[in-house]
Amino acid sequence: MKNCLECSYTFTIIDRFKSIFTGKLRCKKCNTIYRVKRSIYRFIYYLVIYLSSIFVAPIFTNYKGIPLGFLSRLLILILILNFFIIVYDLIPHKFQKYTKIK
Incomplete structure (x- = not known):
């Protein structure tokens, strides 16, 4: 959400x-709360x-110059x-929807 609805x-x-x-998400002006x-x-x-992280992380952790253990990779x-x-x-975008609580 980019702007407060109120x-x-x-x-x-x-x-x-x-x-x-x-x-x-609390508005500082009118104290409206969104969830x-x-x-x-x-x-x-x-x-x-x-x-994607499960498939991409091994690429970053298999660097040959630095030996990494299991905990480091995790x-x-x-x-x-x-x-x-x-x-x-x-990042505010149109897929993230909010509902007004107060």
Whole structure:
């Protein structure tokens, strides 16, 4: 969501970043609270990210110059997954729908 539906306040990246951890997007002007609506697009995006990370992460972890153990490879996979999930929530787009709580 780019703007508040009530007062047209433009949400900043910091506002959207906070909403990742709290699960709620709060307008600073009118204190309206929005929650992410679950949709099929979010499920498809997460499915594509998980599957592509499982197939792409071994490419990054099989570098011949640095020997990596299982835990190091798992950590790299988790970091890649977290990065792409956070990017999906930070960027406002038409697939991310919100419902008004208050």
